[in-house]
Amino acid sequence: MVNEGNDGFALPRGATGFYWPKDGPLPETDLSAFRAALYAAARIVGGEVGGVEERVYPRTFHTATVVGREGESTVLCHAHHPWVAFVKERRDWYGEDFLAPPPWANAFADAGFTVLSSGRLATPLSDLDTSVLAQGEWREVRFYGVTSLGGILFNAWD
Structure with missing residues (x-):
């Protein structure tokens, strides 16, 4: 399911990647579940997974x-x-340079991920x-x- 609405998305602890040891x-997101969803998506499009780059601090x-x-899609x-x-x-x-989820994005939703729409990711901070x-x-x-949800979630601050 694609999360489309602007219903006061509440940022949980860790949304920015920052945390305090105390x-x-x-x-941690289950990387094996993400990989499985990637392969399911690749099967849907009759293609392949081009590569997975695990998070490296500070990303x-x-x-x-x-x-x-249809070409290469970055997830x-x-x-x-x-x-x-x-x-x-x-x-x-x-x-704010996010794309609309492709039709095969349901492979991620089926694996338990929330697929964020480009509209949702462009939500101004004042609406969060x-x-x-x-x-x-x-x-x-x-x-x-940073002015939007997407900038809060997908960053490399240090």
Whole structure:
């Protein structure tokens, strides 16, 4: 299921990738479930998984590609929450350059991931419940000029 609405998305702890040791470690997205969903998506498009790049600090996401008859699609998977997004090309961080999920994105939803639409990812910070963000996270938001949900979730702040 693609998450389309702007219903006051509440950011959970770890959405930015920042955490404080006293609060304990952040959850980890099941990378094997993400890989399985990638292969399911590749089967749907009659293609193959082009590669999976695991998250490296300070990035908050894993990156992969699915190559099919329509070309190559880049898939992002948040490292701490089961969120998936689609972009044109691999980069270390993203702002508002997200693509609409392709028709085969349901392979990720079927595997338990939330597929985020480009509209949802463009949601302004003012429309989000950001009460969980700490002062240090707000400092990064201002420093990097982040204005949307996508910029909060798929970043490489350090």
